Amino acid sequence: MTRPPGKRRFATWLIFCALASSPAQALADEVVVAVASNFASIAEALADRFEAESDHAVNLVAGSTGKLYAQILRGAPFDVFLAADALRPRRLVSEGRAVEGSRRVYALGRLRLWSGDTDGVAALGPERLASGDFRHLAIANPALAPYGAAAHQVLQTLALEERLEGRLVFGENIGQTYALVASGNAELGLVAASQLVEAGASSAGWLVPRSHHAPIRQEGVLLSREEGLEAAHAFLSFLASDDARRLIEAAGYEVP
Amino acid sequence: MSLGAVDPTPIWITLQLATCTTALLFLVGTPIAWWLARTRSRIRPVVEAVTSLPLVLPPTVLGFYLLILMSPDAPLGRFWLTLTGDTLTFSFSGLVFASMLYSLPFMVQPLVAAFEGVGRGPIEAAASLGAPPFDAFLRVAVPLSKRSFLTAGVLTFSHTLGEFGVVLMVGGNIPGATRVLSIAIYDHVETLRYAEAHTLAAGLLVFSFAVLVLVYAFDRRARVRVG
Incomplete structure (x- = not known):
C-alpha cells in the first residue's frame, strides 16, 4: 500500500527533527564548555589543541557571561564555564551550581x-x-x-x-x-x-598600564553535573598547562 | 502610576523619539505607499521588498549596517557632520533616522492596503471633474483612508516605543540623550535591579496592550461598517 506523498514527506520530516534534536552529549567523553564571547575564538584554538592531545571532544557554547550565568542557574547542560569575570563563577559556587575549589583564573585581560x-x-x-x-x-x-x-x-x-x-x-x-x-x-x-x-x-x-585598574580576572569553574566530569577536569587542567598558557598569552591576555 | 525610584528620563526620550519618528514617517511613508498602491512599474516588487525588509531582518543586522552607513567615514555620516557639526550616531537625530527605517513597514503596509482599497474609480472621477492629482489625493483618497492613517500612526508609534536592537547599536546608550526605555529595562535586568525593570517593563506592556486593543477594536468596527 502506498501512502500519499504528502504524508510520507511529513513522516520524513518528523524523523529528521527527532534526529536533529537528539542530545549530542549522549556521546562519551565530551565536555560542553560555556565560554564568554570575548574568549570564544581563542577557546576554539585551545579546544583543538586539547582534542589533539586527549581522547576527549569539546563542544563550545559562546555567549555573554551574564546570559550564560542565567542559563546555568536554570540548568543548562554545560560542564565548564569560562567567564569574563570572577563574580559569576564565585556566585555559582555559593549557589551550589559549581564545584567548590574548582575556580581558577585562566586569563587576565588588558x-x-x-x-x-x-x-x-x-x-x-x-x-x-x-x-x-x-x-x-x-x-x-x-x-x-x-x-x-x-x-x-x-x-x-x-x-x-x-x-x-x-x-x-x-x-x-x-x-x-x-x-x-x-x-x-x-x-x-x-x-x-x-x-x-x-x-x-x-x-x-x-x-594601558595594569596599575591603572583592578585586574580583569577571567575565571573558569567546573559546573556541578554528573556526566562528563572526567573530561571537564582534564580540560580545566589543560588550561593551566604551559601549552595552553602560551596560546592564551599569544592571544593578547596575561596568564596568572 | 507611581514610578518609585525609577529615573523617568528614558521614558521622555522614548516618547519624543516615537513622536518624531511617527510624524516624519507620515511625510515619507505616505508618498511611498501611494506610489506602491498605484504603480504598474516592474520595480514595484523590489521597492515593496525593501520597505518590508525591517520586518524580517534581525534588528542587530539593521543596526550593524546603520552603524557603518552613519559613521563619519561614510558619505551619509560625513554629510551630516558637515551639515550639523555633530555625528549622526550617538545623537537623537541619528536615533530618529534609524527608527524611521526600522518602523517603515508599519507605516507603509496599512496605507498601501487602504489606497488599494480606494481603487482607481473615485480618483478618476475626481480627475474627470477637473481636480488636479494632488487635490484628488488629498480630498478623496485621504478621507477614504482615514482609519488606516490612524492604524499606521499608532502601530508606528508603539513599534518605535519597543525598539531595542537598532538603538543599542547606533545610540551609544548615553544617559539623557540616547538611553531609551528598552535599553534602560535591559540594563536594569542585567544588573539584577528587577524592581526598576518591572516598573518600566509593566508600564510598556500595559501601554502596548491597550494600544493594540484600541487598534483592533477600531479595525473591527470599520470592517463591519464596510461589509
Whole structure:
C-alpha cells in the first residue's frame, strides 16, 4: 500500500527533527564548555589543541557571561564555564551550581586605548585623552561588562572622569565597543588588547598600564553535573598547562 | 502610576523619539505607499521588498549596517557632520533616522492596503471633474483612508516605543540623550535591579496592550461598517 506523498514527506520530516534534536552529549567523553564571547575564538584554538592531545571532544557554547550565568542557574547542560569575570563563577559556587575549589583564573585581560587604525602608526597615550581633541570615547558599559568597569577605573586613575563625561559612549559589551571604534563612529575607545591581536594590530594604540585598574580576572569553574566530569577536569587542567598558557598569552591576555 | 525610584528620563526620550519618528514617517511613508498602491512599474516588487525588509531582518543586522552607513567615514555620516557639526550616531537625530527605517513597514503596509482599497474609480472621477492629482489625493483618497492613517500612526508609534536592537547599536546608550526605555529595562535586568525593570517593563506592556486593543477594536468596527 502506498501512502500519499504528502504524508510520507511529513513522516520524513518528523524523523529528521527527532534526529536533529537528539542530545549530542549522549556521546562519551565530551565536555560542553560555556565560554564568554570575548574568549570564544581563542577557546576554539585551545579546544583543538586539547582534542589533539586527549581522547576527549569539546563542544563550545559562546555567549555573554551574564546570559550564560542565567542559563546555568536554570540548568543548562554545560560542564565548564569560562567567564569574563570572577563574580559569576564565585556566585555559582555559593549557589551550589559549581564545584567548590574548582575556580581558577585562566586569563587576565588588558585594555588598549585605540583610535581605530590597524597599521599601528598613530601614537597614542594618556595625553590624547587629556587633550580632549576628540568627539567620542567608547567604553564598555561599566555596569554590565568587566572591561567597562576597568575602563571606568582608568578614567578615574587619570582624573579624567568628569572632564570626559559628555564624550563617553557605551557599548553593551567589549565586542560592541570595538565595533563602535572600528566603524569610525567613536574616534577613541578603550578596547581589549586581545581584540587588537585578533585584528592583526597587536601593537596598535596605547597599552594601558595594569596599575591603572583592578585586574580583569577571567575565571573558569567546573559546573556541578554528573556526566562528563572526567573530561571537564582534564580540560580545566589543560588550561593551566604551559601549552595552553602560551596560546592564551599569544592571544593578547596575561596568564596568572 | 507611581514610578518609585525609577529615573523617568528614558521614558521622555522614548516618547519624543516615537513622536518624531511617527510624524516624519507620515511625510515619507505616505508618498511611498501611494506610489506602491498605484504603480504598474516592474520595480514595484523590489521597492515593496525593501520597505518590508525591517520586518524580517534581525534588528542587530539593521543596526550593524546603520552603524557603518552613519559613521563619519561614510558619505551619509560625513554629510551630516558637515551639515550639523555633530555625528549622526550617538545623537537623537541619528536615533530618529534609524527608527524611521526600522518602523517603515508599519507605516507603509496599512496605507498601501487602504489606497488599494480606494481603487482607481473615485480618483478618476475626481480627475474627470477637473481636480488636479494632488487635490484628488488629498480630498478623496485621504478621507477614504482615514482609519488606516490612524492604524499606521499608532502601530508606528508603539513599534518605535519597543525598539531595542537598532538603538543599542547606533545610540551609544548615553544617559539623557540616547538611553531609551528598552535599553534602560535591559540594563536594569542585567544588573539584577528587577524592581526598576518591572516598573518600566509593566508600564510598556500595559501601554502596548491597550494600544493594540484600541487598534483592533477600531479595525473591527470599520470592517463591519464596510461589509
